[in-house]
Amino acid sequence: MTRETKGLRLTNTLTRAKEDFFPIDASNVRMYVCGPTVYDFAHIGNARPVIVFDVLYRLLRHLYGADHVTYVRNITDVDDKINARALRDFGDDIAAGKLTLNEAIRRVTEKTADQFHKDVKALGCLPPTFEPRATEFVLARPDGKTDMVSLIQSLIERGHAYEAAGEVLFDTASMPDYGQLSKRPLDEQQAGARVAVDTHKKNPQDFVLWKLSSPEEPGWDSPWGQEAWTAAGWTGKPKGRPGWHIECSAMSAAYLGEVFDIHGGGLDLIFPHHENEIAQSRCAHGTSVMANYWLHNGFLQVEGQKMSKSLGNFFTIHELLETENFGGREWPGEVLRLAMLMTHYREPIDFAVRKLEEAENTLRKWKRAADLAEGSAAVPDEVIAELCDDLSTYSAFQVLTQLAGEALEGDKAAAASLRGALEFLGFDVSAEVDKAAVDEAIAARLAFIRDKNWGEADRIRDELLARGVQLKDGKDPASGERITTWEVKR
Ligand SMILES: [Zn+2]
Numbered sequence: 001m002t003r004e005t006k007g008l009r010l011t012n013t014l015t016r017a018k019e020d021f022f023p024i025d026a027s028n029v030r031m032y033v034c035g036p037t038v039y040d041f042a043h044i045g046n047a048r049p050v051i052v053f054d055v056l057y058r059l060l061r062h063l064y065g066a067d068h069v070t071y072v073r074n075i076t077d078v079d080d081k082i083n084a085r086a087l088r089d090f091g092d093d094i095a096a097g098k099l100t101l102n103e104a105i106r107r108v109t110e111k112t113a114d115q116f117h118k119d120v121k122a123l124g125c126l127p128p129t130f131e132p133r134a135t136e137f138v139l140a141r142p143d144g145k146t147d148m149v150s151l152i153q154s155l156i157e158r159g160h161a162y163e164a165a166g167e168v169l170f171d172t173a174s175m176p177d178y179g180q181l182s183k184r185p186l187d188e189q190q191a192g193a194r195v196a197v198d199t200h201k202k203n204p205q206d207f208v209l210w211k212l213s214s215p216e217e218p219g220w221d222s223p224w225g226q227e228a229w230t231a232a233g234w235t236g237k238p239k240g241r242p243g244w245h246i247e248c249s250a251m252s253a254a255y256l257g258e259v260f261d262i263h264g265g266g267l268d269l270i271f272p273h274h275e276n277e278i279a280q281s282r283c284a285h286g287t288s289v290m291a292n293y294w295l296h297n298g299f300l301q302v303e304g305q306k307m308s309k310s311l312g313n314f315f316t317i318h319e320l321l322e323t324e325n326f327g328g329r330e331w332p333g334e335v336l337r338l339a340m341l342m343t344h345y346r347e348p349i350d351f352a353v354r355k356l357e358e359a360e361n362t363l364r365k366w367k368r369a370a371d372l373a374e375g376s377a378a379v380p381d382e383v384i385a386e387l388c389d390d391l392s393t394y395s396a397f398q399v400l401t402q403l404a405g406e407a408l409e410g411d412k413a414a415a416a417s418l419r420g421a422l423e424f425l426g427f428d429v430s431a432e433v434d435k436a437a438v439d440e441a442i443a444a445r446l447a448f449i450r451d452k453n454w455g456e457a458d459r460i461r462d463e464l465l466a467r468g469v470q471l472k473d474g475k476d477p478a479s480g481e482r483i484t485t486w487e488v489k490r
Contacts, residue, residue: 006063007388010262011346013270013294014181018390021293023261029060029069030260032252032291034269035131037076038112039085041316042119044336044351045266045300045307051337052297052345052391053264054125058424059387062379072255073128074248075116077109077135078241083218102218109133119317122333124426130255134247137254138220145254148246149223151284152209160283165200166212166228166238172205175279181294182271207276208243215239245276252290253281263291267298297345303352327353334427335360341393341425362401363427368437369404370422370429372466373415379424380417396425438469442484445471449482 008021023029033053036042042050053071060069082105087094090104099107113133138148152168155161160174172178172186179185186205212228213219219239222229229238252260258281265274274294281290302313319325321333339359343349380403386395400421407415422429441460448457461471464486472485 007385008059008063009388009390010293010295011390012292013296014289016183019293021261023064024259024292026064027068029064029262030256031057031060031069031071031262031264032248032256032260033071033073033128033263034248034265034273035073035075036112036116037079037081038109038116039079039082040112041318042116043307043314043316044302044320047119047123047317047336048300048340048345048349049264049266049297050120050125051123051340053295054123054426055341055387055393056262056264056295056391057126057128058426059384059391062384062424063388070130070256071128072130072132072252074251075109075113075131075133076247077105077113077133078138078218078247079244082108101216105218115318119321119333122321123317124334124337124428126426132251132254134242134251137247137250138242146250147254148242148250149210149220151246151250151253151280152242153223154284155209155280158283158286160279161209162202163224164202166225166240167200167208168210168224169201169206170209170276170279170283171202172207172279173203175283178205178279179275181278182275184271184275207245207272209246209280210240210242213239213241217241245273246280248273248277249280249284249290252277253285258285259287259289260291262293262295264295264297267296270296295345298343298348301348301350304350327356331356332360335363337426338363338397342397344394345391362397364434364437366400366404366418366422366427367429367434369407369415370419371415371434372407372410372412373419374412375416376419376423376429377413377416379420383421383424396421438464438486442471442486446482446484 003022004026005020005022009018010021011018031053033049036046050073053073057069057071083101086101086104086108089108090099093099094101094104137145140147140150152161155170156163156168159171161168161170186203210222210224212222212225214232215234217239219241222238222240225238225240252263263274263277278290282288301307302315305311305313307314315326317336320331320336322330324330335356336359339351339355340349342355342359380399382399383396386392386399389395400418403414403418403421407418419429441464445457445460448454448460464471468488469486470488472487474483474485475481476483
């Protein structure tokens with residue numbers, strides 16, 4: 001195996017160090033990122049990993065080739081929060097026998113997943129290569145891809161899981177190095193444990209792989225829990241559903257194999273979610289790692305405070321895009337995208353109106369400069385080099401600002417490079433005309449005309465034409481005043 005680096009360095013949570021990135025197989029670089037639980041519209045904190053790992057995905061495609069990167073982001077469509085939401089929204093229909101709980105759940109998850117797709121598209125994110133839904137990976141599949149029940153079965157067979165009180169639990173004591181990612185070794189956890197221990201658990205850290213469902217709850221035919229099912233007075237075969245963590249172990253193995261390159265998500269997922277994913281995958285497959293590089297983005301605050309519904313500063317992506325709830329106006333998706341990337345992904349970010357305004361001004365300047373290009377050039381090496389340094393988006397943006405300055409001074413090559421860089425980073429420079437900027441230019445031209453400064457007025461007209469905007473002068477029939485309309489000619 002060749003160990004050739006393309007210059008990419010990433011901070012690995014497993015080692016707490018910035019490391020050279022070596023893919024297991026350069027012809028198929030593999031990345032998994034934990035996706036949304038589809039019970040409610042995604043909030044702006046959820047947008048951060050989606051945007052950050054989209055930039056990493058674009059960078060990997062640039063370095064290794066677009067056909068040589070596999071990016072998997074799951075959709076969690078089985079979760080008790082989803083059940084609760086379905087009961088809240090469709091409780092009356094369910095009680096009246098118009099809908100079953102499972103049908104209500106499907107309505108909740110489909111609506112929420114659709115909105116999520118609209119949101120992330122507006123944020124300029126590429127769709128991942130695969131976007132599996134958890135419910136499709138619970139039972140053994142006809143295509144033989146890894147499923148949750150088989151994974152739990154092998155954990156039991158290998159002595160890493162046990163059945164108790166209708167649940168299947170992961171036996172943390174069976175894994176001597178449990179806790180490496182979060183640096184919470186088991187002995188420390190035990191020493192500090194003050195939480196009441198569930199009596200059926202061997203150890204307080206043991207976590208649920210599978211639990212029994214009641215006949216009313218969503219459930220799948222369960223190989224476990226017959227005794228508890230019967231004891232509860234229910235007839236026939238038991239039904240059960242997976243715990244929180246097992247789905248990611250199953251779906252990552254299904255698409256990326258037992259060991260893959262990069263696993264990403266928000267900082268809040270390190271413990272317990274990612275720690276437990278690692279425990280499940282490593283113990284089920286008998287491997288020494290699950291993924292070689294673990295990347296985590298930092299927390300997000302809103303206007304200096306932790307985002308929470310009770311503080312009234314909880315915002316969904318949809319609200320920022322389509323309502324005036326944040327700062328009294330709607331925000332374009334790419335302004336959100338740029339604002340999110342102005343802070344290094346590992347640092348905490350304070351999401352504020354001021355930050356969005358700053359991003360909007362920057363983006364407007366970049367686009368004005370990129371519009372001067374006659375075509376786009378390849379993304380400049382300096383931009384790639386900054387991104388290769390642990391996704392230093394802030395430094396990459398400084399290169400863009402420099403290119404914009406050069407472009408506005410008439411450097412066509414700089415304009416073309418800037419355009420290429422913006423396209424690469426997921427900003428739309430295609431045929432987009434900045435309407436506000438055109439209106440501004442028209443107002444300036446009208447002022448020059450009033451001053452009989454024909455030279456300046458013509459210069460503005462020609463500049464707009466070079467950007468594909470054709471002006472039409474006319475007179476308002478009522479007032480007789482000069483009016484200027486425009487259309488895009490490309
Ligand atoms: Zn996950």
